[in-house]
Amino acid sequence: MPTTLTKKAEMQSWLSERNISFNKTMLKSELYAVIKNYKPKHKRYEIDQLFLAANHNLVRLPQYHPDLNHIKSVRAELKDYATLRRFFHRIFFRAVEISQKSEEMDIIVDNLVSDSNDEDSDTDSEQEDEDCNLSGIGIIIYRQ
Structure with missing residues (x-):
């Protein structure tokens, strides 16, 4: 997944691999704005997929929440x-x-x-x- 620290060429290749249209003259910040529109909002973990395949619900707790994480x-x-x-x-x-x-x-x-x-x-x-x-x-x- 590209981040703001990813090189411009890598951002362009990520967009090309997914057949997302972009202009080659776009700046890196503009490329990242396009990537953010297509990038998944939440990380997908393999363990989540295993739980879903076994028909189990998985609830993730927010990090550093003092009432939920002791x-x-x-x-x-x-x-x-x-x-x-x-x-x-x-x-x-x-x-x-x-x-x-x-x-x-x-x-x-x-x-x-x-x-x-x-x-x-x-x-x-x-x-x-x-x-x-x-x-x-x-x-x-x-x-x-």
């Missing part, structure tokens, strides 16, 4: 869902990371307590045993 509202809901999913995804992995660090800290504290208890069992003095007993003391190590 794409913007659906897109907004999908965007909110994706944002929440990303947010909870980050929280989950942060919780896992903190949990792993917590387990590492428990192991460090347990090792320190068991090392100090092992050292205490080697000493003979009760005073040193009381001074070195670390049970019940928590050591917190923060790494960033």
